[in-house]
Amino acid sequence: MAVGAAILGVLASTQSAVAEPSPTTPDLGPNVIVFTPDMPQADIQAKVDSVYSEQVDNEMGTQRYALLFEPGTYGSPSSPLDIKVGYYTEVDGLGQDPSAVTINGGVTATGRNGSGALDTFWRSVSNLTIHVVPTADGCHTGNEMWAVSQAAPMRRVDVKDYTTFMPYCENPNYASGGFVADSKLEGGALNGSQQQFYVRNSDLGAGWSNAVWNQVFSGDINAPAQSFPNPPYTTLTATPVSREKPYLYVDASGSYNVFAPSAQTDSTGTTWADGHTPGRSLPLSSFFVAHPGDSVAKINSALAQGKNLLVTPGVYDIAHSIAVKRADTVVLGLGMATLTAQDGAIPMTVADVQGVDIAGLTFDAGPVNSTTLLRVGSGHEKGGKHVGTASNPTALQDVFFRIGGPHVGKATTSLEVNSDHTLLDDIWAWRADHGVPGSVGWTVNTADTGVVVNGDDVTATGLFVEHYQKYNVVWNGERGRTVFFQNELPYDAPNQAAWQHDGVNGYAAYKVADSVTTHEAWGLGSYIYTNVDPTLHATQSFEVPNTPGVVMHDLTTVALNTNAGTIDHVINGQGPAATGATSGVAHTVTTYTDGTAQ
Numbered sequence: 001m002a003v004g005a006a007i008l009g010v011l012a013s014t015q016s017a018v019a020e021p022s023p024t025t026p027d028l029g030p031n032v033i034v035f036t037p038d039m040p041q042a043d044i045q046a047k048v049d050s051v052y053s054e055q056v057d058n059e060m061g062t063q064r065y066a067l068l069f070e071p072g073t074y075g076s077p078s079s080p081l082d083i084k085v086g087y088y089t090e091v092d093g094l095g096q097d098p099s100a101v102t103i104n105g106g107v108t109a110t111g112r113n114g115s116g117a118l119d120t121f122w123r124s125v126s127n128l129t130i131h132v133v134p135t136a137d138g139c140h141t142g143n144e145m146w147a148v149s150q151a152a153p154m155r156r157v158d159v160k161d162y163t164t165f166m167p168y169c170e171n172p173n174y175a176s177g178g179f180v181a182d183s184k185l186e187g188g189a190l191n192g193s194q195q196q197f198y199v200r201n202s203d204l205g206a207g208w209s210n211a212v213w214n215q216v217f218s219g220d221i222n223a224p225a226q227s228f229p230n231p232p233y234t235t236l237t238a239t240p241v242s243r244e245k246p247y248l249y250v251d252a253s254g255s256y257n258v259f260a261p262s263a264q265t266d267s268t269g270t271t272w273a274d275g276h277t278p279g280r281s282l283p284l285s286s287f288f289v290a291h292p293g294d295s296v297a298k299i300n301s302a303l304a305q306g307k308n309l310l311v312t313p314g315v316y317d318i319a320h321s322i323a324v325k326r327a328d329t330v331v332l333g334l335g336m337a338t339l340t341a342q343d344g345a346i347p348m349t350v351a352d353v354q355g356v357d358i359a360g361l362t363f364d365a366g367p368v369n370s371t372t373l374l375r376v377g378s379g380h381e382k383g384g385k386h387v388g389t390a391s392n393p394t395a396l397q398d399v400f401f402r403i404g405g406p407h408v409g410k411a412t413t414s415l416e417v418n419s420d421h422t423l424l425d426d427i428w429a430w431r432a433d434h435g436v437p438g439s440v441g442w443t444v445n446t447a448d449t450g451v452v453v454n455g456d457d458v459t460a461t462g463l464f465v466e467h468y469q470k471y472n473v474v475w476n477g478e479r480g481r482t483v484f485f486q487n488e489l490p491y492d493a494p495n496q497a498a499w500q501h502d503g504v505n506g507y508a509a510y511k512v513a514d515s516v517t518t519h520e521a522w523g524l525g526s527y528i529y530t531n532v533d534p535t536l537h538a539t540q541s542f543e544v545p546n547t548p549g550v551v552m553h554d555l556t557t558v559a560l561n562t563n564a565g566t567i568d569h570v571i572n573g574q575g576p577a578a579t580g581a582t583s584g585v586a587h588t589v590t591t592y593t594d595g596t597a598q
Contacts, residue, residue, distance in 0.1 A: 026256050026284055029291050029312040031065050031335060034094075037072025041079060048083050055086030057112075059119060060406040060436050064313030066090045066335035069128065070250055071100040080105030080133035082141055085123045088313075088336040090360070093128030094250045096259065097272050098158045098184075101128040106141040107157075109148050111167035116174035116193070117147040119434075120167075122336050122362070124153050124398065127247055132161035139169040143190075150177040150428040150464045150486075151362075151400045155245055156272065157183045162206075166192025177486055179426045179462050182244050182270050191215060196525050198462045198484040199223065200425075201239055201267055213586045214556050216484040216523035218461065219268045228554040229588040234523035238266040240481055241390070241459045243423055244277065245359045245397035246332050248284075248310075256284040258310070260330050260357055263393055263423070282308060282330060296320045303329065311337040311361065318347040327353040328392075333360035336400075341366040341373060341411065350376045352419065355392040362400045365409030369446070373401055373411050377418030377455060388421035388455065395423040403468075404445025405435035417453045420477075424460040427451065431467040433491045442469070442492045442532075453477050460485070467491060469499070471511040478518055485510060485524040487541070489565070492532045499536060505568070506538030518549035525556040528578060530565030542571035546595040555589045571597060 025034065033051070035044050051065050067083070071094060075081030082105050085091055093101030107125045111117030125146065135141045144159045146152075147167035163185045167173050176195045180202055188206030191197055196214040204222040208215075211231040217223035219239035226235040244261035251257055261271060261279035271277040288302030292314030300323055303309060309322075313335025319342040324331060331348075339347040339361060347363055347370075350356050356376075363373040376394060377387075388394060401414035414429040429450030432440050439445060450465035453475045460482040465472040467490045487509040493499035499506050509526040512519050526541035541557050544550045557567045559578040567578040567587075574597035576587045591598045 026289065028289065028334070029314070031063070031313040032068060033065065034068045034070060035074070036070045037074060041075065041081060044074065045081060051089060052084040052086045055089050056084070058087045059121070061087070062315045064088045064315070064335040064337060066092065066313050068248070069093050069101045069103070071095040073102045073104065075104035075133065077104060077133055080135050080141070082135045082137070083107045085109045085125065087122050089123050090335045091125045092247065093126070094248060095127065096249045096251070096276055098127055098129050098156050102131060103128055104131045105133050105135065106130065106144055108141060108145050109152060110145060111147055111170040111173065111175065113170050116170050116172045117167040118149055118174050118176050120148045120175070121151045122400070123148070124155070125157055126155040127157070127249070129158040130160065132159070146178070147175050148178055149175055150430070153179045153181065153398050153426050154183055155181050156247070159183070159185045159187065162187035162190070164190040164192060165194050165197065166190055168192065177464055181426070182272070184270055196486045200461055201242055201270060203269055203273070213558055214486070214523055214525035218483050221269050228590060229556070229586065232556065232586065234554040236483060236522060238268050239461060239483065241265055241393065241423055242267050242461060243357070243393060243395040243397070243425065244271055245425070246330050246357055248332070248334070258282045258284065258287065258308070258330060258332060263391065263395070265390070284310070290316070292316055296322055310334065313337055315340055317342050319343050319345050321346045322348045323351070324348065324356055325351040325353065328355040331356070331358045331361070336360070336362055338362040338364055340364040341370045344368040344370050346370055346372055346375055348374050350394065350419070352378050352387045354387050354389055354394060356394040357397070358399060359397040362402065363414070364406065365403045365411040365447070367408040367410065369410040369412065371411070372413040372416045374399070374414070375416045375418070376422055379416070379418040379454060388419045388457070390421050390457065393421040393423045394419050395425060396427060397425045399427055401429040401450070403431040403447040404439045405432035406439065407436060408439050408444055410446045412447065413449050413452050414447065415451045417451070417458055418455050420455045421457045422455055424458070424463060426462040427460065428464040429466070431469070431490070433467050442494055442498065449474055453480055465509070469493070470501070470507045472509045474511050474513065475516065475519065476513045478516060480519045482521040483523065485521065487526040489526065489528045489530070489538055489541070491529055493530060493536055495533050496536055504539045506536065508538070508543040509541045510543070512544040512550060514545050516545055516550065517547055519544065520551045522553040524552070524554070525558070526567070527558045527560050528565040528567050529560040531561070534563045534565060534580070537566045537568055540569040540571055540573060541567055544572065544592070546572065548594045550593060552592040553590070555592065556586045558586050559583050
């Protein structure tokens with residue numbers, strides 16, 4: 001049943017042709033746009049084109065959009081619907097399963113001439129089926145093109161045709177850092193120029209082609225066989241722990257709900273291959289629906305009364321922490337909703353409770369230093385209980401952090417994880433290397449560390465952490481696991497004296513504390529491009545204790561330019577140097593444990 005025949009938040013140019021929203025349609029704000037299959041396709045195309053025109057180059061802007069499609073079919077073989085996706089735009093189907101919404105045409109993310117897709121960030125597509133139909137712009141829509149880098153996930157998508165993650169229409173056509181989960185790419189996929197990529201719990205249909213430096217697969221059907229380093233495929237038969245992202249959907253009665261999938265262990269394939277995804281359905285009435293301008297006090301009052309939280313698109317200035325204190329709370333952002341720290345605040349904290357799910361949010365540092373931007377659990381030093389269970393883990397999906405970029409930002413740590421059994425699924429912590437003039441510089445957007453893990457039994461599936469001024473990741477907890485890690489060391493250290501410690505040049509990208517006895521990781525890449533001082537050295541990208549319980553698989557370092565920095569070793573003083581003389585060449589260690597590299 002279609003809920004209304006309206007587009008919410010329609011631009012004035014199309015408003016006269018649209019009916020009023022149905023009484024059952026919730027108020028999701030002016031930047032959530034709901035389409036129904038009975039709308040004229042010309043109106044739908046005009047609206048998505050209008051949003052794309054606004055967002056295509058709006059990398060550091062404040063506009064945010066969610067384009068939601070109610071169950072039904074959109075476009076046709078003779079009249080395809082071409083949905084181009086720009087910055088801060090989320091495209092979702094509103095069915096309970098991907099089969100409920102079909103797009104005949106394409107949902108397209110591309111690069112830009114001059115940079116390829118290296119900066120194609122902050123957008124997403126999920127929960128729909130795509131039948132590719134070429135349009136007048138056949139270059140981008142001859143295949144399903146999702147040519148992206150970090151913070152641009154594809155989830156719960158069924159592509160009936162061929163998929164490319166390479167922006168082959170652009171010059172150069174580089175891309176760097178894609179993430180796909182719980183999807184079926186029936187026609188197979190082209191990795192192409194993607195320097196690193198992670199695919200989890202998906203069906204790759206006709207297969208996967210090409211590799212550059214670091215491609216990781218876990219729990220996938222039809223994935224390439226393990227072959228690192230040539231080609232650089234790291235393949236795990238199953239994903240150790242997973243919990244799919246919550247999503248908004250419309251049920252048969254026309255009511256809006258949020259579905260929260262259950263946790264899985266040692267899983268393979270999509271959650272929806274044999275029926276509905278296992279989990280629990282929460283009526284939207286159980287959520288406080290936040291809009292920009294709502295006070296933190298109002299949000300916290302709703303949370304204290306037992307509400308979940310749906311954050312509609314926009315930028316929220318947060319001067320006091322949003323406090324999540326109840327077990328099993330779901331916090332879901334739409335349209336890359338962004339929480340910006342004010343006056344040194346921590347924008348969100350999670351108490352020592354289990355089963356919390358935080359998804360689809362971006363955390364921005366503000367000009368006054370914050371100790372952290374998201375704290376999960378109270379911490380060892382604060383006497384925290386570290387409540388957590390393997391059967392009901394707290395999970396973060398598609399949660400992104402920025403230090404600088406749109407404005408000056410400062411935060412000592414971006415993400416601090418203190419609760420045991422937390423799951424980190426597609427995290428990008430980014431100290432900006434570019435942005436609005438005046439927002440980026442060694443003493444301007446300051447940040448020590450991207451992710452600090454103090455809890456035990458924490459698992460990361462898709463961890464992207466870049467450009468922090470000290471260790472990018474510090475892992476203090478026991479029995480941690482990481483499947484796929486991508487890193488660039490800071491570009492902008494002014495000299496070696498500013499980037500060294502304890503007689504060691506630079507800081508490692510990934511540091512496992514000396515006290516840890518058990519840790520395992522697969523498919524980790526770290527790259528250097530020190531363009532301010534090309535003479536800089538990092539002693540190594542990975543530092544771990546030499547003990548049999550710490551095992552690192554498939555490590556890669558690369559120098560990105562002929563004259564911009566050196567990584568002397570891959571791990572713990574072992575492995576070859578990544579230098580300008582070998583620019584673009586991957587230097588690898590296949591296995592490291594107890595002081596021995598292979």
